[in-house]
Each structure stands twice: as C-alpha cells, then as structure tokens.
Amino acid sequence: MEHTTLENGLRVVAAPDRSAPVATVGVYYQIGFRLEPRGRSGFAHLFEHMMFQGSENAGKMEHIRLINSSGGLLNGTTHYDVTNYFEAVPSNALDRVLWLEADRMRALKVDDENLRNQRDVVKEEVRVNVMNQPYGGFPWLDLPPVAFRNWPNAHNFYGDFADLDAATLADVRNFFHTYYSPNNAVLVMIGDFDAKEAFASAKRYFDDIPAHPLPPRTDVSEPSQTEERRGEVEEKLGPLPAIAIGYTMPPRGSREWHAAAILDRVLHGGRAGRVYHRLVLEKQIAVDADGGADLLDTNGPTQMVTRIFHRPEYTSEATVAAFDEVVSEVQREGIPADELDAVKVKFRADYYSMLEGGMGSYMPRFGLMHYLACFTLFDGDPGRVNTALAGFLAVTPEEAQAAARKYLLPQNRAVLLRRPPKAAASPKGGAQ
Amino acid sequence: MSVPVAANARPSTAPALGPESAVAWPKRSVRTLANGMQVVLAEARTFPRISAQLFLRSGNAAVARTSPGLAGMAASVVRTGTKSRASRRIEEDLRRMGADLGTHAGADSSAIAISGLAEFSGGLVELAGDLARNASFPEAEFERERRQRIEELRVERTTPGFLANERFRRVIFGEHPYAVTAPTEDQVGAYRRDGLEEFYRRHYSPANALLIAVGDFSSDEMAGQIEKAFGDWKGPGPEAQAMADPPRYSGRRVYLVDLPGTVQTQVLVGNLGITRSNPDWHSTVLANSIFGGAFHSRLIINIREQKGYTYSPRSAATALRQQGYFSVHAAVRNEVVAATLTEIFYEMDRMRALPVTPEELESARNYLSGVFSLGVATQEGLLGQLSTVYLERLAEDYLEGYRERIRALTAEDALEAARRHFDSANARIVIVGDRAQIEAQAALFGQVTAFDASGKQI
Numbered sequence: 001m002e003h004t005t006l007e008n009g010l011r012v013v014a015a016p017d018r019s020a021p022v023a024t025v026g027v028y029y030q031i032g033f034r035l036e037p038r039g040r041s042g043f044a045h046l047f048e049h050m051m052f053q054g055s056e057n058a059g060k061m062e063h064i065r066l067i068n069s070s071g072g073l074l075n076g077t078t079h080y081d082v083t084n085y086f087e088a089v090p091s092n093a094l095d096r097v098l099w100l101e102a103d104r105m106r107a108l109k110v111d112d113e114n115l116r117n118q119r120d121v122v123k124e125e126v127r128v129n130v131m132n133q134p135y136g137g138f139p140w141l142d143l144p145p146v147a148f149r150n151w152p153n154a155h156n157f158y159g160d161f162a163d164l165d166a167a168t169l170a171d172v173r174n175f176f177h178t179y180y181s182p183n184n185a186v187l188v189m190i191g192d193f194d195a196k197e198a199f200a201s202a203k204r205y206f207d208d209i210p211a212h213p214l215p216p217r218t219d220v221s222e223p224s225q226t227e228e229r230r231g232e233v234e235e236k237l238g239p240l241p242a243i244a245i246g247y248t249m250p251p252r253g254s255r256e257w258h259a260a261a262i263l264d265r266v267l268h269g270g271r272a273g274r275v276y277h278r279l280v281l282e283k284q285i286a287v288d289a290d291g292g293a294d295l296l297d298t299n300g301p302t303q304m305v306t307r308i309f310h311r312p313e314y315t316s317e318a319t320v321a322a323f324d325e326v327v328s329e330v331q332r333e334g335i336p337a338d339e340l341d342a343v344k345v346k347f348r349a350d351y352y353s354m355l356e357g358g359m360g361s362y363m364p365r366f367g368l369m370h371y372l373a374c375f376t377l378f379d380g381d382p383g384r385v386n387t388a389l390a391g392f393l394a395v396t397p398e399e400a401q402a403a404a405r406k407y408l409l410p411q412n413r414a415v416l417l418r419r420p421p422k423a424a425a426s427p428k429g430g431a432q
Numbered sequence: 433m434s435v436p437v438a439a440n441a442r443p444s445t446a447p448a449l450g451p452e453s454a455v456a457w458p459k460r461s462v463r464t465l466a467n468g469m470q471v472v473l474a475e476a477r478t479f480p481r482i483s484a485q486l487f488l489r490s491g492n493a494a495v496a497r498t499s500p501g502l503a504g505m506a507a508s509v510v511r512t513g514t515k516s517r518a519s520r521r522i523e524e525d526l527r528r529m530g531a532d533l534g535t536h537a538g539a540d541s542s543a544i545a546i547s548g549l550a551e552f553s554g555g556l557v558e559l560a561g562d563l564a565r566n567a568s569f570p571e572a573e574f575e576r577e578r579r580q581r582i583e584e585l586r587v588e589r590t591t592p593g594f595l596a597n598e599r600f601r602r603v604i605f606g607e608h609p610y611a612v613t614a615p616t617e618d619q620v621g622a623y624r625r626d627g628l629e630e631f632y633r634r635h636y637s638p639a640n641a642l643l644i645a646v647g648d649f650s651s652d653e654m655a656g657q658i659e660k661a662f663g664d665w666k667g668p669g670p671e672a673q674a675m676a677d678p679p680r681y682s683g684r685r686v687y688l689v690d691l692p693g694t695v696q697t698q699v700l701v702g703n704l705g706i707t708r709s710n711p712d713w714h715s716t717v718l719a720n721s722i723f724g725g726a727f728h729s730r731l732i733i734n735i736r737e738q739k740g741y742t743y744s745p746r747s748a749a750t751a752l753r754q755q756g757y758f759s760v761h762a763a764v765r766n767e768v769v770a771a772t773l774t775e776i777f778y779e780m781d782r783m784r785a786l787p788v789t790p791e792e793l794e795s796a797r798n799y800l801s802g803v804f805s806l807g808v809a810t811q812e813g814l815l816g817q818l819s820t821v822y823l824e825r826l827a828e829d830y831l832e833g834y835r836e837r838i839r840a841l842t843a844e845d846a847l848e849a850a851r852r853h854f855d856s857a858n859a860r861i862v863i864v865g866d867r868a869q870i871e872a873q874a875a876l877f878g879q880v881t882a883f884d885a886s887g888k889q890i
Binding site for chain 1: 442443444445446447449450451452453454455456476478479480481519520523524526527528529530531532547548549576579580583584586587590591592693694695696726727728733736737738739740741742743744763764765794795798799800801802803805806807808809810811812813
C-alpha cells in the first residue's frame with residue numbers, strides 16, 4: 001500500500017491486490033450529514049444523489065451507463081463525517097472510473113429538473129426505509145435527537161420533507177463549492193494494477209482540479225451531560241415495543257475508546273453477547289437484543305447503542321432494569337480473562353471479514369477501501385489499517401472494567417422508547 | 433513520492449476499456465465421500481479466513497403440505513444444542529474461533545453456514561459436523577425459538593415487501609409447495625419437537641448433503657478434517673417427493689393487500705418463469721438486465737430517473753430448483769400506482785416488441801460478465817456461486833464457461849426470451865397499500881381481489 005498527495009491537496013492511496021482481475025475505487029469527501037447547513041436537514045444525502053446527475057463531460061445517466069457497461073457496480077453513501085462514491089469494476093476499467101470521478105470532482109453540471117427528480121426519489125427512499133417500514137429508522141434516526149444537544153449531532157439526518165423541499169440549486173452549487181474540493185477528499189484504489197501506473201493515472205485525471213479554501217471546522221462537540229436523557233417515538237406499524245439505549249463513547253483513538261469498543265463486543269455481538277444471552281435466552285424478556293458502536297468511520301460524538309425488541313407483556317422499565325443488571329455485573333465483577341480473549345479473537349476475525357468484503361459479497365475489498373479512506377481523512381495515515389487492531393487487542397481486563405465504570409452510567413446515556421400506540425391485536429393468519 | 437506525467441493529458445471523453453482479463457480461478461477439488469456426501473473445496477488464500485456451508489438438499493418445500501416452515505424451525509433449533517454441547521457452549525465455541533454461524537432453510541435446501549479464522553479450521557469443521565449429526569433439540573430451546581418465530585411473524589405481517597412477496601408466490605404457484613413463503617402463527621404453534629427430530633433424521637443425512645468450503649486452507653488438510661468430522665456419518669437420503677404443477681392462468685389479475693393508512697404502495701408484477709436448466713436461462717438473464725436488473729436499465733431510467741416515482745425499482749429472474757419466476761418490484765407513492773403499472777407494462781411490451789439496440793446489447797453483456805468477475809472475487813461470493821452449481825447440479829464447468837456463454841448472446845436471443853418469459857398479457861399484479869387510495873387505480877389493469885394483512889380475502 002502506498003500513498004501520496006497531489007499538489008491540489010488530493011490524497012491518493014493505492015493498494016495493489018493481484019488476487020482477482022478487479023478494482024475497487026472510492027472517492028471520499030470529508031463532509032457528512034453532521035455538517036449540512038441548518039434549515040437544510042437531509043441535504044448532504046440529497047446532494048449525494050445529485051452527484052449522479054451529471055458532470056461537465058458526462059451527462060445524466062452517463063456515469064451509471066459507463067460503469068455498468070464496463071461490467072461494474074457503483075453507489076454512494078452519506079455518513080456522519082464522510083460521503084463516499086465508489087465503484088467495483090473489472091480492472092480494465094480503472095482509468096475510466098478515475099476519469100469519471102475526476103470529472104464530477106471538477107465540475108458538477110445539474111439543473112432544477114435534476115433536483116426536482118432526485119428530491120422525489122429521496123422522498124420515496126425515506127418512505128420505503130423509514131415511514132413505511134416497521135421500525136424504520138430505529139434507532140439511527142430516533143436516538144441522536146434525544147442523545148445530543150448540538151444540532152450537527154442531533155438533527156434528522158434523512159431530512160424533514162419541508163427542508164428537502166426548500167433546497168435550491170443555489171444550495172447545491174454552494175455545497176459543492178464549499179466541500180467537494182480535492183483538498184477535502186481522498187482517492188482510494190485497490191486491486192489488480194501496478195501502483196506506479198495507478199498513481200500516474202490519478203495524477204493525469206485529478207491534478208488540474210483547483211483546490212478551494214475550506215471553511216473553518218464547525219464545532220461538533222457536545223456540552224457535558226449531567227443526567228440520563230429519555231425520549232419516546234410512536235411505532236406505527238410493528239407490534240413489538242422497542243428500546244434503544246445509547247452511551248456516548250470516549251474520544252476516538254484514546255485508550256478508553258479502545259476499551260469501550262471491546263466492552264461493546266462483550267455486551268453485544270450476537271448470541272454470545274451478554275445482553276442477548278440474558279434478555280433473550282435466559283430471561284426471555286426480549287425477542288431480539290443486540291447492538292454496536294460506530295468506531296473507525298466516525299470522527300465526532302458517537303454512541304454505543306443497544307437495540308432491544310421486547311415482549312409486550314414486559315414493561316419497558318422491567319426491560320431496561322434487566323439490561324442494567326448486565327451492565328452493573330460488568331462494572332462490579334469485571335470480565336473474566338477467557339471471555340475477554342474470546343471477544344478479541346472475534347474482533348480480529350470481524351476486522352478481516354470487513355476488509356475482505358464488507359458490503360455483501362458483491363463489492364470486493366469494500367471494507368479495506370472504507371478504512372483506508374477514513375484513516376487517511378481522520379488520522380492522516382492510511383497505514384493504520386495495518387496497525388489499528390493492536391490497540392483493541394491490547395485492552396486489559398482492568399481497562400475494560402474501568403471504562404464500564406466511567407462510561408456506562410445513566411448520566412452518559414440516552415434511552416429511547418419506540419412503542420406501538422396500544423397493545424394492538426396483530427394480524428394472526430397467513431395467506432391462503 | 434513523485435510521479436512522472438505528461439502535461440495536458442486530460443481527455444474530455446471517457447477512456448476506452450482495455451481487454452478483459454481472464455478470471456483467476458482458485459484451486460478447486462470435488463469429491464464424494466464413501467457415505468455419499470459431496471465435498472467441494474476452493475482455496476482462496478487472500479485473508480486468513482474460511483467460509484463453509486453444509487447444505488442438505490431439502491427445505492421448506494418438503495414440508496409445505498404437512499407443516500409449513502418446519503424445515504426453518506428445525507434449522508433454528510439445530511444450533512441450540514447437541515449431545516455434547518449446550519446452547520451457550522456452542523455460542524462460546526464460535527466466538528473463541530472468531531466464527532459466525534447461520535442455520536436456515538430455504539424452499540429447496542437447509543444449510544449450516546460457518547465462517548471464521550483459518551487457524552481454527554479444524555474446530556469449525558468439527559462443530560459443523562456436530563450440529564449436522566448430533567443435534568439434540570432441547571425442549572426449552574425449541575419452545576423459546578417457537579415463541580420468537582411467532583413474534584417475528586407478527587412483524588413480518590406489517591412489512592409491505594414481505595406481504596407482497598407472500599401474496600405473489602401464493603398466486604403464481606397455487607398448489608405447488610413454492611406457494612408457501614411463511615407459516616401462520618397457528619402452524620408454528622402446532623410444531624412438535626418430535627416432528628423437528630423426524631425432519632432432521634430424514635433430511636440431515638450424508639446422502640443428502642453437500643459441503644462447500646472456501647478460504648485460506650490447503651485442500652489436502654481440509655479434506656482430512658472433513659473426513660474426520662463426517663466420514664463415519666451414516667444414513668440414506670430421503671425419497672424424492674412428487675409436487676403439484678403450478679396453475680395456468682390467462683389475463684391480467686390484480687391482488688391487493690390492504691394496509692390502511694400507509695404512505696407508499698409496494699408494487700410487484702410478474703409471472704411464472706424458468707429454472708437454470710432451461711436453455712433460455714442466459715438470454716432471460718440478459719433481457720432482464722436490460723429491462724430492470726441493473727442501475728442503467730430501462731425501467732430504472734424511466735420510473736426513477738425520469739419520473740421520480742420510486743427509489744429502488746428492480747426486476748429479477750429467479751430460479752428455484754423446480755420452477756422459476758420473473759418479477760418486477762417498486763415501492764411508489766400512492767398517487768402514481770396506475771402510472772407506475774403503465775410504465776412497467778410499457779417497458780415489458782417494448783422488450784417483447786422490438787430488439788434491443790446494439791449498444792444496449794454490448795453494455796448488458798459487459799455488465800453480466802464483469803459483475804460475474806466481481807462476484808467470485810470474495811470468499812463469500814465464490815461460495816455462493818459454487819453453491820448454485822452444485823446444489824442445482826449444473827455442469828462442472830458452468831462457472832468457467834459463464835462469461836463466454838453471455839458473450840455469445842444476441843439481440844434476437846433477448847427478444848425471444850422477453851416474448852416467452854416476460855408475460856405482460858397474463859401478468860399477476862400484487863399491490864400492498866392503503867386500499868382506499870389505490871384500488872381504483874389498480875382496477876384499471878384487471879379484476880381486483882383484496883386481502884387483509886392476515887391473508888383473509890376481504
């Protein structure tokens with residue numbers, strides 16, 4: 001793996017992998033929904049759609065046609081702190097991908113009709129994923145407004161429809177000009193190519209894109225929290241009550257953060273996790289219970305979140321109390337060495353699994369691309385992909401217990417209840 | 433680092449493609465153990481992991497007439513205990529080996545899927561063998577899984593995609609076991625522990641088993657581990673069952689599932705199709721990719737990129753072991769149900785009436801060939817492709833020859849496939865949404881039969 005920086009500030013990472021005749025390419029911009037403008041909730045994601053609507057030399061549908069007809073797949077996703085655009089292609093299409101990504105980094109070319117069209121598409125996306133889906137948006141949209149106080153962390157990331165309607169073409173141009181600059185991005189190339197040639201291609205296509213001065217970084221820090229926060233959202237479709245419990249994580253990269261990440265895998269991680277074991281298998285209060293923490297790909301306040309779907313005959317208080325018992329056991333008794341060892345083995349296995357695929361089985365090395373990009377943007381060092389595991393595997397039982405005592409506290413958490421309006425009789429039958 | 437580059441080199445048109453590379457096929461071996469179990473091994477030594485799936489060639493279709501969904505419940509309970517391991521021990525052993533386990537049943541097969549760190553490959557194979565051979569079906573675990581399944585069913589009955597698929601399969605498959613996608617709560621309530629055990633005894637047997645392992649191992653060592661875990665497994669395969677033919681139908685019909693108050697309508701249009709053994713299979717896949725199977729396909733350009741009716745429309749040719757189907761899916765806002773159906777049929781009819789353009793043909797052949805290469809570049813992807821070949825008993829060189837067969841297809845092939853297998857005139861139309869808002873729109877396309885979410889006709 002090698003990396004360089006072009007004169008315009010674009011960071012470029014190349015990781016040759018000759019095991020299959022394919023290439024995976026990602027362009028990551030350091031702008032996510034955390035930093036979208038106030039009064040424009042959902043804009044970072046709407047804007048991501050606009051990046052597929054045409055650029056200077058490739059009009060609407062041309063990006064998609066050129067990638068699909070090269071035998072490749074493409075998509076983009078919006079996260080808290082980054083927005084990415086990525087392609088997986090047969091390796092003979094690498095130059096074509098770079099040309100396309102450079103073209104839209106240089107000059108987006110969209111009109112009002114494109115904006116109207118994608119606003120409609122995004123609304124249907126929100127309907128299909130959130131409004132018309134049992135537990136849609138639970139808890140990734142429900143919890144932040146309860147857990148956080150600073151607008152960047154606490155607003156509706158998919159966007160209120162009124163805000164989507166208010167977005168204009170001028171907003172699109174302004175957002176592009178502000179954040180979609182080579183000095184705010186990284187290009188990652190992985191696959192069946194020679195690194196020297198890939199760097200030469202990257203330079204050829206991206207080098208003359210002018211850099212813009214970036215705005216000062218917005219303060220996304222949270223005021224300190226002094227008591228537990230609670231919220232409630234109505235579940236309109238599903239019959240089961242659900243609960244999300246989120247603990248705010250220690251600062252990224254700190255020892256305590258590593259310890260909290262291991263703690264997360266003690267509590268969660270499928271059936272072996274303590275929460276599932278206690279609530280689903282042993283007490284049978286819950287139908288499902290699991291959780292996780294966004295670790296390597298966020299760069300601001302984030303939480304370890306437990307999701308519980310419980311039987312309606314138990315109250316949410318009883319369910320949270322059963323969860324609290326699990327937490328207080330860890331705080332009181334710590335974690336036995338053999339359990340901690342097993343959790344670390346699984347942590348290592350999951351890391352490899354993420355690097356190898358990470359996005360179903362259809363995008364080779366997607367996870368490797370994702371981590372290389374995030375390490376470059378957040379830490380200035382893609383090489384951390386090779387060393388990041390060590391910090392997690394070094395967590396001691398003492399560190400894990402200390403993190404549990406310091407962070408798994410009511411005054412560091414938010415509890416969100418998502419409840420059906422009443423204990424409605426659900427449809428029982430099946431199609432005949 | 434510094435990189436030499438020619439000045440002024442940026443072109444204003446997309447660079448041409450170089451020649452396509454050959455797929456790098458991993459070392460692969462196929463053998464049959466003395467007890468009849470088929471074993472396929474493929475070395476993919478990129479990351480220190482292995483993925484293995486033990487398939488039993490029987491799934492929910494085998495029990496659809498007697499106890500719908502029982503194969504799925506048996507698979508769920510298989511992971512909860514063996515003669516020598518309690519549930520907790522199984523989960524802890526998995527974590528200790530960095531492993532994930534899935535046990536599930538589809539229509540045609542049941543599977544024990546295990547993946548984990550290569551350094552534990554012997555232990556992973558041993559655990560898979562224990563689950564396949566020694567499951568003990570603990571009563572308490574069964575009762576818990578049963579209750580859990582009932583809660584899951586209640587959630588599924590509020591999920592538009594699930595309801596659309598359930599109704600569609602009922603309609604196209606009729607008395608054929610593929611008609612049943614999920615049991616009722618009462619049917620789950622009627623499962624008995626000895627019924628699960630009987631299914632396990634009959635169907636989890638070496639003569640009915642196929643083990644595929646992909647990953648960072650030496651085939652010789654892996655074969656030894658498999659022989660050790662499965663070599664002395666005994667038992668005959670189950671007898672083949674006769675299954676009823678799906679119904680023939682003519683004319684368009686509409687099936688509406690009422691979900692009052694919903695803000696979007698799930699549309700599903702389709703018809704009976706073909707299996708992979710049909711000579712039209714590849715040309716149907718090609719036609720589907722031009723119609724609605726890729727991002728750059730006609731349906732998506734039309735109803736998403738031009739009209740903005742929907743976020744993720746798609747179409748698919750799906751092959752089960754005995755039958756297949758063609759389906760078109762779109763979740764659309766309630767006002768445009770009729771408009772969406774109009775465009776779906778317009779695009780289907782266009783595929784049936786006119787040959788695709790040379791550019792579309794070339795693009796689709798490239799697409800299918802390239803995506804195939806991507807699909808075999810990860811361990812899980814390769815395992816998926818191999819499982820199709822060996823479960824469906826396709827030719828040994830099916831994968832190796834796939835790209836060439838796709839490259840040989842013509843516009844005429846796509847036209848013929850669309851005419852035979854995109855049955856616009858006799859399509860079954862399923863819509864799931866708020867009846868009051870959508871029934872009149874749907875009625876423009878055929879006689880409407882309405883159901884509630886429980887499946888009762890209303």
